[in-house]
Amino acid sequence: MTSPALDVALSYHQAWTGKNFEKAMTYVADDIVCHAPSGRLEGAEAFRGFMGPFTQILTGSSLLAAFGDETTALLMYDTATIPVASAPGAEMLTVREGKIVELRIIFDRTPFDAARAAAAGA
């Protein structure tokens, strides 16, 4: 089964996990709506401000599962980051005309909050 949405989602994923965030942004629609743990983000610049800093602390990643159909892709992956050794995430991506128009991302903020608190207290 071919999945246009999965093709775009994987291209985006490979770009940002490969530390090529500017290439990743080429798959992001200008009017993207992102549902993140911290809330709703609208537009590519807000999305850049959310995901860009994360790619700066990324040290590794592995894709655990990836599926998709005509319009929707679903990914689960693990990441290694400077503050948190294992930070898995899941994304549901809606793709229209080759661009990601909606992205719902789930991850656990708790270890990031703990690392930030530890750094502040150090």
Added chain:
Amino acid sequence: MTSPALDVALSYHQAWTGKNFEKAMTYVADDIVCHAPSGRLEGAEAFRGFMGPFTQILTGSSLLAAFGDETTALLMYDTATIPVASAPGAEMLTVREGKIVELRIIFDRTPFDAARAAAAGA
């Protein structure tokens, strides 16, 4: 495309979101390994101790996406709970002989921690 893993994953999901946790447990292998935000859980009883209490605070749910192949299913859903109005989750389930042998669940613990802290301070 038929997916034996997705069939089992959806039966499990419908059971626990339908407040029939004992039926949900019939899809769980005795030797399940669960990767949760709080760490690794081994065995059906440990898994029951993790998911059972969550179903007690569940007030609603909606399945956002579900895909699968022969052995693996991937789900994303939103839940409403007593302490947290919107608590989305994602699960990757590995199925063998009709039972879930491995389940990786991702959700954000932060709002649950905040609700617990607020309740303790009330």
